[in-house]
Amino acid sequence: MRAVVLAGPGQISVEQVPDPVPGPGDVVLSVGGCGICGTDLHLVDGDIGRENLPLIPGHEPWGVVVAVGAAVSEVRVGDAAAVDPSLHCGRCEPCRRGQGNMCQRWGAIGATVAGAWADFVKVPSANVYSLSDAFPLQAAPLLEPVACALRGLERMAPTPDQRVIVFGGGTIGILLSILLDLRGVGPVTIVDINPVRRALAAELTGCDVRSPQETVGERAPWVIEATGSAAGFSQALDSVGRAGPLLVSPYRIYTDELSIVGSMAILRSFPAAVDAVSRHAERLAPLITHKFELTDIQAALQTVRSGNSVKTLLVPR
Numbered sequence: 001m002r003a004v005v006l007a008g009p010g011q012i013s014v015e016q017v018p019d020p021v022p023g024p025g026d027v028v029l030s031v032g033g034c035g036i037c038g039t040d041l042h043l044v045d046g047d048i049g050r051e052n053l054p055l056i057p058g059h060e061p062w063g064v065v066v067a068v069g070a071a072v073s074e075v076r077v078g079d080a081a082a083v084d085p086s087l088h089c090g091r092c093e094p095c096r097r098g099q100g101n102m103c104q105r106w107g108a109i110g111a112t113v114a115g116a117w118a119d120f121v122k123v124p125s126a127n128v129y130s131l132s133d134a135f136p137l138q139a140a141p142l143l144e145p146v147a148c149a150l151r152g153l154e155r156m157a158p159t160p161d162q163r164v165i166v167f168g169g170g171t172i173g174i175l176l177s178i179l180l181d182l183r184g185v186g187p188v189t190i191v192d193i194n195p196v197r198r199a200l201a202a203e204l205t206g207c208d209v210r211s212p213q214e215t216v217g218e219r220a221p222w223v224i225e226a227t228g229s230a231a232g233f234s235q236a237l238d239s240v241g242r243a244g245p246l247l248v249s250p251y252r253i254y255t256d257e258l259s260i261v262g263s264m265a266i267l268r269s270f271p272a273a274v275d276a277v278s279r280h281a282e283r284l285a286p287l288i289t290h291k292f293e294l295t296d297i298q299a300a301l302q303t304v305r306s307g308n309s310v311k312t313l314l315v316p317r
């Protein structure tokens with residue numbers, strides 16, 4: 001099969017590699033589409049995960065099952081399916097406490113083992129979610145980011161009819177804004193530095209979308225940082241109205257009993273993502289703004305880096 005192979009930081013090529021063969025508990029999917037996200041850019045640039053190279057990236061796939069191992073009974077050849085990329089060992093202490101996203105042996109398909117920027121991908125059957133015939137497959141590539149966003153909302157637990165400011169109009173910021181709106185939380189303001197992305201975010205969410213300068217001095221009961229950058233975090237603190245983020249914010253945390261809540265990947269949120277994407281596909285599918293063939297990986301990465309896209313997919317021919 002063809003696969004995008006990351007040999008070292010910045011060293012990416014499309015190569016012929018052996019087709020994956022399922023072990024007893026594995027499922028092989030013919031990849032229908034797989035997203036590219038900010039984490040992938042860090043992986044490609046060598047900021048994270050160098051110890052796992054060479055690697056086939058790709059952790060947001062859906063596809064059609066083409067082979068199953070002898071011990072697999074829940075999934076059948078021909079099923080359309082999506083993949084939760086999380087690999088939790090199930091045996092360490094955090095896993096036994098139900099906190100698999102804190103697993104001491106944490107791994108992920110497309111980050112620590114071969115992923116889905118390829119014609120085929122092999123995954124454990126426990127990671128596979130079969131999609132019903134009625135499932136809107138055009139939105140299937142969004143299941144993984146929706147599951148991440150839902151985990152974040154579970155951690156944040158916002159209440160309805162409360163204002164939210166979302167910093168960052170990328171895929172996660174837009175998904176969170178839509179999911180908040182669907183839950184009756186709002187009004188939602190999205191803040192992004194990039195005018196192209198602001199226009200996209202406004203079109204896709206219907207929310208109030210502004211530049212950072214336009215939100216200086218404003219406060220909201222709920223603030224989400226979805227830029228993934230130190231500058232974004234700093235802007236988020238600034239823009240809730242108390243200047244001097246690094247020195248002042250610890251005092252603010254004390255005086256105002258602020259909670260800073262982190263959200264790590266996916267935890268038990270994939271089934272809810274399947275339900276949410278299935279119900280709201282018409283609103284979510286337009287987030288997929290660009291599609292590229294595997295061989296166009298460089299152009300695809302460039303599109304993601306430009307910041308002028310929302311969700312960019314690799315779709316094998």
Ligand SMILES: [Zn+2]
Pocket residue numbers: 036037038039040059060145
């Ligand atoms: Zn991702």
Ligand SMILES: [Zn+2]
Pocket residue numbers: 088089090091092093094095100102103104105106
């Ligand atoms: Zn574990």
